[in-house]
Amino acid sequence: MDIDMLLYRGALLAYLLSTLTYIFSLLIRRVSPARAATWVLTAAFGLHTLFFLGQWLSKGYNPFLRVHDMLSFFAWVMAGVYLAFQLRTKTRVLGAFVSPVVFVLMIISSVGIGGPMTVPEVLKGGLVTIHAMLSVVGEALFAVASVAGLVYLIQDGLIKRKKSNKFMKLFPSLQDLDRINHFCLLWGVPLLTLGVLAGSIWARTVWGSHWQWDPKQIWTLAAWLIYAVLLHQRLAIGWKGHKMALLSVAAFMLLLAALLVEKSFFTTIHRFY
Amino acid sequence: MNLILIGMNHKTAPVEIRERLSIACNEGFNPLDEIKAIPGVGEALYLSTCNRVEILARTQEEHPDVEERLKDLIFRHGNLGEEDMARCLYVYRDGAAIRHLFRVAASLDSLIMGEPQILGQVKEAYRLAVDHQAAGIILNKLLHRAFRVAKRIRTETGIASHAVSVSYAAVELAKKIFGTLKGKKVLLIGAGEMSELAARHLIKHGGDRIFVANRTHERAIQMAADFQGVPVDFDDVGESLREVDIVISSTGAPGYILTYDIIAAALKRRKNRLLFLIDIAVPRDIDPRAGDIDNVYLYNMDNLQDIADDNMQIRRGEAEKGELIVAAEADRYIEWFNTLTVVPTIVSLKEKAMGIINLELERSGGWLRNLRDEDREAVEIMANAIANKILHDPVTCLKEESQEGSALAYVAAIRRLFRLDGSRDNE
Numbered sequence: 001m002d003i004d005m006l007l008y009r010g011a012l013l014a015y016l017l018s019t020l021t022y023i024f025s026l027l028i029r030r031v032s033p034a035r036a037a038t039w040v041l042t043a044a045f046g047l048h049t050l051f052f053l054g055q056w057l058s059k060g061y062n063p064f065l066r067v068h069d070m071l072s073f074f075a076w077v078m079a080g081v082y083l084a085f086q087l088r089t090k091t092r093v094l095g096a097f098v099s100p101v102v103f104v105l106m107i108i109s110s111v112g113i114g115g116p117m118t119v120p121e122v123l124k125g126g127l128v129t130i131h132a133m134l135s136v137v138g139e140a141l142f143a144v145a146s147v148a149g150l151v152y153l154i155q156d157g158l159i160k161r162k163k164s165n166k167f168m169k170l171f172p173s174l175q176d177l178d179r180i181n182h183f184c185l186l187w188g189v190p191l192l193t194l195g196v197l198a199g200s201i202w203a204r205t206v207w208g209s210h211w212q213w214d215p216k217q218i219w220t221l222a223a224w225l226i227y228a229v230l231l232h233q234r235l236a237i238g239w240k241g242h243k244m245a246l247l248s249v250a251a252f253m254l255l256l257a258a259l260l261v262e263k264s265f266f267t268t269i270h271r272f273y
Numbered sequence: 274m275n276l277i278l279i280g281m282n283h284k285t286a287p288v289e290i291r292e293r294l295s296i297a298c299n300e301g302f303n304p305l306d307e308i309k310a311i312p313g314v315g316e317a318l319y320l321s322t323c324n325r326v327e328i329l330a331r332t333q334e335e336h337p338d339v340e341e342r343l344k345d346l347i348f349r350h351g352n353l354g355e356e357d358m359a360r361c362l363y364v365y366r367d368g369a370a371i372r373h374l375f376r377v378a379a380s381l382d383s384l385i386m387g388e389p390q391i392l393g394q395v396k397e398a399y400r401l402a403v404d405h406q407a408a409g410i411i412l413n414k415l416l417h418r419a420f421r422v423a424k425r426i427r428t429e430t431g432i433a434s435h436a437v438s439v440s441y442a443a444v445e446l447a448k449k450i451f452g453t454l455k456g457k458k459v460l461l462i463g464a465g466e467m468s469e470l471a472a473r474h475l476i477k478h479g480g481d482r483i484f485v486a487n488r489t490h491e492r493a494i495q496m497a498a499d500f501q502g503v504p505v506d507f508d509d510v511g512e513s514l515r516e517v518d519i520v521i522s523s524t525g526a527p528g529y530i531l532t533y534d535i536i537a538a539a540l541k542r543r544k545n546r547l548l549f550l551i552d553i554a555v556p557r558d559i560d561p562r563a564g565d566i567d568n569v570y571l572y573n574m575d576n577l578q579d580i581a582d583d584n585m586q587i588r589r590g591e592a593e594k595g596e597l598i599v600a601a602e603a604d605r606y607i608e609w610f611n612t613l614t615v616v617p618t619i620v621s622l623k624e625k626a627m628g629i630i631n632l633e634l635e636r637s638g639g640w641l642r643n644l645r646d647e648d649r650e651a652v653e654i655m656a657n658a659i660a661n662k663i664l665h666d667p668v669t670c671l672k673e674e675s676q677e678g679s680a681l682a683y684v685a686a687i688r689r690l691f692r693l694d695g696s697r698d699n700e
Contacts, residue, residue: 030431089452159449160564162576164435164583169445173452174547238544241568 004058007051008072012110014044015075015103022096029166034092038083041099045079052076070136071109075102077140085180091172094180097147131199135220138192142227145184146252152177152245178241181248185231192224215266219258226251274610276411278370279343279362280320280327283384286361293351294326304328304346305405311342316409318416320377320398322391324384329374331411340364371415371606375599378419379426380433387432387588392423410685415606422602429598430591435584439577440474442584443551447475447519450549450570454479460517461485462510462531463524464496467553471521472500484517486510488524514539519549522558530558537566551577609694613684615675619668621693626660 021037052073082098085091151171158168199220200210211217230247233239239247281291308317308330318329328347332339348358365373376382378395399416402408408416427433436442444454451457459480461468464487472483483502487493490507497504505513510530514520524530531550536559540548545568552559552573564571612618634641634653641649667687674680688694 155449159446159570162572162579164580164587166431166587168449169435171449173448174450175452178547238546240545241547243545243567 004051004054007047007054008110011044011047011051012103012106014040014047015079015099015106018044018095019099019103022093022099025093026096026167026170029170031092031170034095037099038086038092038095041079041095042083045076045083048072048076048079068109068111070132071105073133074136074140074143075105075109077137078102078105078144081141081144081184085183089172089176089179091148091176091180093170094148094151094172094177097151098144101143101147127198127202127205131195131202134191134195134198136195138188138195139223141184141188141191142223142248142252142255145181145188145248148177148180148184149245149248149252152181152242153249156242156245174241178244181244182234185227185234185248189224189227189231192227196220196224215262219255219262222258223255226255274367274607275332276329276367276370276415277332277340277343278327278329278365278373279340279347280325281358281361281363282325282327282382285363290351290353290357290361291324291326293353294321294347303401303405304350305401305407307346308343309405309407311339311346313339316402316412317407318398318402318412320395322394325377325382327374327377329370329412331409368603368607371603372599374415374419375422375603376596379423379595379599381426381592381595381599385437386585386592387434387437389433392420395419395423410682411610414609414685418602418606422599425602426595426598430594432588432591432595435587437581437585437588439553439574439581440471442577442580443471443572444474444478446570446572446580447549448478450547451518454481456481457519458482458484458517459519459521460505460510460513461496462520462522462558463487463554464492465523468521468523469496469499471551471553475519476500480519484513486513488526511535511539514548515542518547519551520559521551521553523553524558525554526558527556529560531560531563533560533562533566536560536563536569540566540569553577612688612694613681615671615680615684618684618687618693619671622664622668622687622691625691625693626664630656630660 018037018040021033021040025031025033025037055069078098079102082095086095152174155168155171155174155177158165158171159174203212204210230239230244230251234244281294283291303319305317305319308314308319308328311330313332314330315333316331318327320327320329326347328343330339330343344359344362347362348355351358373382378392380387380389380391383391395416399408399412402412402416436445447454447457454475457475457480459472459475459482461472461483464485472480476483483497483500484505485493485497485500485502486505486507486509487496488507490504493504493507496502514531514536520531522530536548536550548569550559550563550569550571552571555574557573559571559573561571561573563569612621630653634656641652644652671680671683671687674683
């Protein structure tokens with residue numbers, strides 16, 4: 001086994017460990033295990049980063065075109081964004097919701113990782129890489145926003161219930177969770193916009209037009225539209241807190257469901273290798 | 274072990290009796306010297322707070338009348354009849370005394386379980402004992418252990434971590450909503466004592482600016498000046514909801530001051546920023562339906578009291594974990610105490626020397642193997658002889674001391690110097 005795979009397995013194991021530690025923190029309703037879990041998650045993220053660097057340097061090819069690599073990259077961005085927030089706010093136990101998602105993404109991705117690579121000629125070129133990376137970062141930010149939204153809804157419910165509750169003490173404050181939503185939309189929407197633009201320019205060069213009414217393209221446009229509207233409402237109208245949390249969760253669920261339908265019932269020219 | 278603890282606390286003695294005792298000591302009179310003067314008492318600690326009086330003493334040998342003399346002392350200080358006092362006193366010995374001291378220091382025995390002051394008071398009592406040269410080897414170790422037990426229980430159980438007063442419950446809620454209170458603006462409607470107290474709590478935890486509205490505007494101006502805040506016209510209260518983050522309302526008004534419509538309209542103008550409303554007035558000032566509005570969190574007096582009560586219940590549950598820690602730590606202390614006798618100390622001293630010799634012989638095994646068998650034996654014999662010669666004087670000294678009386682201090686010193694208890698007890 002080469003060093004890359006060792007790093008990958010190490011990261012996978014550390015993600016698992018941090019997930020378990022976070023869950024333990026929820027079970028005993030104390031924050032101290034979550035503190036340890038944050039460090040484990042940081043270690044996992046570090047190993048994962050080294051893995052990407054290694055892939056990029058040793059193989060030389062664009063490492064983000066296969067579905068497995070893409071999922072792993074998605075997980076990496078989620079972990080990174082969460083850890084960055086952890087540095088600035090006391091959102092520690094939020095990790096108990098982010099870490100499992102990251103771990104599951106990594107498990108799915110691990111099935112095909114390290115296999116032989118055959119990228120067709122059309123998928124070679126810098127623009128494809130930019131398109132894929134920006135889009136994934138944008139969508140990963142939306143995923144973090146929806147996880148934060150979920151925790152917001154729980155915490156909001158607990159505070160409105162007006163009963164003493166250990167989970168209420170454990171979970172982050174509403175304002176911090178709302179701030180995550182703000183940040184994720186603020187950066188997610190422009191990044192996805194750039195990603196989609198890069199994609200459509202590149203589509204023109206290989207498929208001859210910017211838009212093919214491909215299911216995947218429609219899905220992406222829908223996602224972009226939904227989040228652009230949310231961001232607009234947030235900045236211009238002042239939708240905040242509960243409503244925004246609810247909509248972020250709903251939007252992500254809807255898009256996830258649409259993605260599953262698309263995968264099961266339609267064929268697309270827009271796919272990974 | 275000859276430890277004896279005599280005392281009374283809020284559970285056993287009515288306030289009039291505790292009062293008399295603490296008045297007596299507030300007069301600048303500290304009974305430590307008097308306690309030490311009792312024949313047989315070697316070490317002593319005197320702890321007095323509003324809720325308890327405790328005397329902890331160690332006698333050198335069995336002194337059957339020490340208990341009576343200590344009680345006498347308390348009676349004299351209390352200036353009360355013996356019968357009255359005797360009902361309130363408890364007496365613990367040895368293991369029970371240790372556990373009681375640990376429970377007191379960890380605030381398991383306090384009126385408000387988990388309150389933090391008692392540990393400071395125990396530390397102060399210990400400092401006085403040290404100043405009066407009333408603390409020796411046993412009490413030093415015991416008190417340091419008590420401080421550690423208290424710290425362990427604080428960090429390992431939730432005994433101190435749930436707000437049990439109404440104003441702290443409000444501060445904790447505010448933190449769960451806003452994260453930090455830094456930069457948060459607070460509006461007080463009604464300039465009463467209650468709202469003033471709550472406001473002080475919020476400021477202590479970072480609350481930024483205070484706005485005050487009152488039916489009589491002069492009172493609002495006066496109170497705002499106290500907080501270096503801003504007085505607000507009573508009729509403009511709805512308007513100021515646009516700016517503030519936390520509202521504490523406590524007027525004597527018969528109807529609602531903040532109706533559903535006022536709050537809903539204000540929320541729109543403040544672009545849905547979170548709003549925390551605390552209604553401590555009876556009858557209520559804020560329409561309870563306002564709590565259904567998104568991003569508005571409305572708590573009234575009963576809600577806060579319920580939370581404080583629930584938290585007290587949680588603390589009681591956590592206290593059970595604390596009791597387990599107390600029991601385990603008391604056992605460890607007794608275990609340490611039992612090693613403070615001469616014979617086992619000599620045995621472990623010799624074992625330690627033998628251990629070092631064997632280890633070094635093993636390490637030197639390489640070149641020792643080159644020697645003839647007789648020479649090797651001679652080296653081992655010499656090593657043993659050196660060790661025995663070095664230990665001879667300390668061991669003889671220990672034996673002599675133990676015949677003359679208590680060798681406790683010597684035993685403790687030897688155990689410490691040679692690390693016979695391992696490193697864990699050398700904090």
